[in-house]
Amino acid sequence: MEKIVRLGLVGCGKRGVAIGRLFRDHPDCRVTALMDIYPAIAERAAGALELSEARLFADFDEMLGAGEVDALLLTCDPTVQVELACRAMEKGVHACTEVPAAFTVDDCWKLVRAVEKTGCKYQLMEQTRYWGFVEEWTKMREQGELGHVCFAQGEYVHFEEGWNNWVDVETGEFSTSIGRPEGGQWEPTWRYELWADPIYYLPHTLSPLLRILGDRVTRVSCMGTRVGSHTYPEENPPFREIEYALMHTAGDTVMAVGAGFTLPYVRRGSTGCHWYELRGTKGSVESPRSVEDDFRVWHPGMESFEG
Structure with a gap:
């Protein structure tokens, strides 16, 4: 038992x-x-x-x-x-x-x-690294179907008008207000503070890519929009709308990965918010950007992507 x-x-x-x-x-x-x-x-x-x-x-x-x-x-x-x-x-x-x-x-x-x-x-x-397509792409890379993956990219762009930005420390109630709510004892939540550097919430993007590649990052260069929201200019919260990092791996793959949570984008449900692509010397694969799209694969000799 x-x-x-x-x-x-x-x-x-x-x-x-x-x-x-x-x-x-x-x-x-x-x-x-x-x-x-x-x-x-x-x-x-x-x-x-x-x-x-x-x-x-x-x-x-x-x-x-x-x-x-x-x-x-x-x-x-x-x-x-x-x-x-x-x-x-x-x-x-x-x-x-x-x-x-x-x-x-x-x-x-x-x-x-x-x-x-x-x-x-x-x-x-x-852990998004256990998604089914991640398993499949890992097998494809290990079996040589993609050749040497020279470039990989991914992003997590997830916009919500109703993020829990504030918490009343007396009651535990949340507020989705951009500016500090009136009344109560409101403090910013971890989300509100994280939006100043959204790329810190990168595991959904970086983890599956590194698993597929069986690799590790050795160099990083990162940039983002200013701290001071373009989406909410009146409230001017300390948000960056988007951050992207250019990375180089020990196995000689260049990666471009990004994250953003306050940049207006199609609602979740129409998109999974996550997107990935690998380009290798013998083939390329790409995940869907929306529910109307499909996974795609391409190999030399094919005129276009195959869904």
């Missing part, structure tokens, strides 16, 4: 509930605890997930010390998840977070050292 993993959910907002539902329904997992610094949000999550027997916590260390969990699912502010994951592993509790795992090299090493020291498992989720 497989061991039942007792899981604690840390960060009980919409994302936490959506991912928590997957774990709740897994036959080898039982969600035994929910933690959020805003008790009302944890209570709502318990109701939405129908977890009447799960314990609710507003303090992270109290939850760790209660002996209720074997592992944690962290769906909270990514700027604090490294610290929380490491603290969990120090207590013998496994941890999983979503991308980005960390924003600095030092924080990456903190995760590595915590795993090595404690023997706990750390899992990085929300």
Whole structure:
């Protein structure tokens, strides 16, 4: 009989509930605890997930010390998840977070050292490198169908008029306002602060490309629009609409990768927001830009792309 993993959910907002539902329904997992610094949000999550027997916590260390969990699912502010994951592993509790795992090299090493020291498992989720076409393109490259890939590019351009830009630190309620909302004790969310350098949210683009290439980046040059939004000139938030990086790999591939989250673009649903292309000496492949498009492949001798 497989061991039942007792899981604690840390960060009980919409994302936490959506991912928590997957774990709740897994036959080898039982969600035994929910933690959020805003008790009302944890209570709502318990109701939405129908977890009447799960314990609710507003303090992270109290939850760790209660002996209720074997592992944690962290769906909270990514700027604090490294610290929380490491603290969990120090207590013998496994941890999983979503991308980005960390924003600095030092924080990456903190995760590595915590795993090595404690023997706990750390899992990085929300990985686009496991999409089906990424597997297929990897096989094509490994089997020589693309020849030497000289150029690869990708982007994640995802515009929403309703990003959660502000949080009321008293209630945990979010606001999509561009400027600071009136009343309440509003502080900028991690998203609002990240939009000044959107390329920090690059794992959805860079990770699958590096997996396909089996390569690593050795040089980077990056540029973006000014800090001071072109999309919202009246409010003038500290956003860059787009950032792009030109990269060179150890295997001699040039990559162009970009990200933007405040540049108006066709709504999600018409597009997946993600796009990738590889150009090799024996073939090229390209992913769809919209739901009306298709994956394409080209090899020398073909007059045009084949869907």
